[in-house]
Amino acid sequence: MDFLHDSFAVEIAEYDEWRERSRKSNFFELVYVLNGSGYQGVNHMQYPYTQNGIFLLPTAKCHYYKVKERTRFLFVRFTGNYFMPGPHDAVDYSSWFSRLNFIFGHHDYHPGELVEDPADKAQLKSLLDIILQEYKRQDICSAFIIQNTLVAVLAVICRNIQKKKLGSHRFTDSRFADLINFISFHITDLEKLSVSYLSQNFHIAETYFSEYFRRNANERFQDYVMKLRLKIAESRAIYTDAAMQDIALELGFTDSSHMNRMMKKYYGKGMREIRGANKMADR
Incomplete structure (x- = not known):
């Protein structure tokens, strides 16, 4: 069952065999493999996934998962409202809109792990574990905690994409x-x-x-x-x-x-x- 909020949705799903899901979202979906193994396919290309794998794809992109070992996924779907400050928000999330633009401008959406740096991956896993805990808890504070944790998730994603972007350049200055x-x-x-x-x-x-x-x-x-x-x-x-x-x-x-x-x-x-x-x- 989805944990629905006006700016994001969190879902846990378990599959022996992949089947299409309803994934309507304004922007993109973060996928965290809780356990299991198989292959992620994007545009006729496949990449193996295992436990703790982390992927980021636009929901409109054609992709699927070929399940080899029964797999449990955590899906986080972002919507446009996530980046718009609400009347009672303590944090101005519109200032994080630049992170979304950076991801859109530089992420290639190819199949494979989103984060390769071990330290970044460990940090991202810890943040996603917090989201998982709040998904299970779903009390009056859960939406606030998840939304603030997603701010940090985006920052780690941007840092990783930034490293990849600049890795092929050798600036003398x-x-x-x-x-x-x-x-x-x-x-x-x-x-x-x-x-x-x-x-x-x-x-x-x-x-x-x-x-x-x-x-x-x-x-x-x-x-x-x-x-x-x-x-x-x-x-x-x-x-x-x-x-x-x-x-x-x-x-x-x-x-x-x-x-x-x-x-x-x-x-x-x-x-x-x-x-x-x-x-x-x-x-």
Whole structure:
């Protein structure tokens, strides 16, 4: 039975043989293998799973589990409301929206373990065990405890994706790695992504900033930021039912037409084409 909340849902399910589940959610689902073994399949690729395996997939993505040994799963489904502060919330969860954008912009959603670093995996397991305990308890404080624990879960996920993202890059200037991370986590904040703001906070002469960025990234600053926004827009179009206008405004575009023009300019396809192709693929 699901533990339902307006911003997330928690479910424990046990299978001898995998069967399709109702997985309607705005964003993505975190899967924690409590016990058992088998294979996770995503887009015709398979990856073995065992006890304590942790996976993250958009719920709209075509995936399944080939159960080898009877398996018990903990599923955590996130919704858009998770990142919107409620009237009585002590924590402003909208500030964590940047974590979601970072995951959308940089996670490849390939099959396999979400976390490879042993320390990160141990920490994530501990956090998921707390969620499991509160799922079983389900008292008046459980929703609050789970929601706050999910904040920490997202932080660990982001740190792991961040390590993978930067692992293939060798920056001669360590300051540039910090700059790239800052841009990724503040991609919707136009003020903080201005050249004047970045120059001041990263101690780079404003007149030199464009050349500095191009020299380290091998592309223009404006192009880098635009492509990252479009990557997030693409993920929102594929993995959510959000209106195009809402996606555009959240990501700093003038309107959905502006976002669509930029997508065609940089990637040669429009937003509705991206969403439509994905729906056809899932049939």
